[in-house]
Amino acid sequence: MKRRPMTAPDLAELEAIARDALRSIPGELRRHVQNVVIRVEEFPDEETEREMDLETPFDLLGLYRGVSLDRKSVSETATDVDMIFLYRRPILDYWCETGEDLVHVMRHVLIHEIGHHFGLSDEDMERIEAEA
DSSP states (O other), rough: EEEEEEEOOHHHHHHHHHHHHHHHHHHHHHHHOOOOOOEEEESSHHHHHHHTSSSEEEOOOOEEOOOOGOOOOSOOOOOOOOEEEEHHHHHHHHHHEEEEEOHHHHHHHHHHHHHHTTTOOEEEHHHHHHHH
8 A cells, every 4th residue: 555645734634633632622621612712823923922922933832812711700791702722833843843643732732721711720731631
């Protein structure tokens, strides 16, 4: 059988991988993010780079944008949609450097960003990921 050369997934393919990875996230997290938009982009935009004080756009794999659940108020009207941005090129760079399974990488980034939606600490997210 002739092997096809391995190519990096494009934006649409990475989005499909993210959807698959999202289905594997523990239900305790997943059920609360049904209204959170997941968006895959090549890199963070320049404003995000400045805001996050990044040395390089490869420093950021994902980003939660919105008001975390621990800071939301029932009396306030939402002014924007909660979103999780996944950055394709930094994720692929990390994937190549580590040799980890790409679905595992996507799952890890999603858990981390969903954790921010909940206002969880990095330690909380590591525990949830380890238990899953």
